[in-house]
Amino acid sequence: MNRRKLTLIGVALAALVATAGVAAAAPSDNARESSPASEAxxxxxxxxxxxxxxDFVSDIHDLVSDFLSGALDGSLGDTLSDRANDFSGA
Incomplete structure (x- = not known):
């Protein structure tokens, strides 16, 4: 008889814990209504x-890429300085 009672209590506790876990994991209706993402x-x-x-930003990126790949002749600083002077006069 003790074995039966302990089994019944164990099953009841497992069901209670499982139900409480599901209830805690599910968001409430109030939580969904108050979230900023759901409002919009x-x-x-x-x-x-x-x-x-x-446009000159893309040109600067192209110059840096050319320098890194070795396609740019001369100094990167001088080339950027010359290009910046071209943009400021335009």
């Missing part, structure tokens, strides 16, 4: 995207 029903970054960079 929007995914991704908030706000607008920044403006595109000016």
């Amino acid at each position: 029903d929007q995914r991704g970054p908030p706000g607008e995207l920044p403006d595109p960079v000016p």
Whole structure:
């Protein structure tokens, strides 16, 4: 008889723990309503995207890539300085 009672108590405790675990894991309706992401029903970054960079930024990246690959003759600093002077006069 002790074995039966212990088994019944063990099954009841396991069911109670499983039910409490499921209830704790499931978000409540209040939690869903108060989250900022669900208010907007929007995914991704908030706000607008920044403006595109000016064309000379891409040119500078190309110069650095050319320097790293060995395609640029001369000094990177001198070439960038000359290119910057071209942009400031435009």
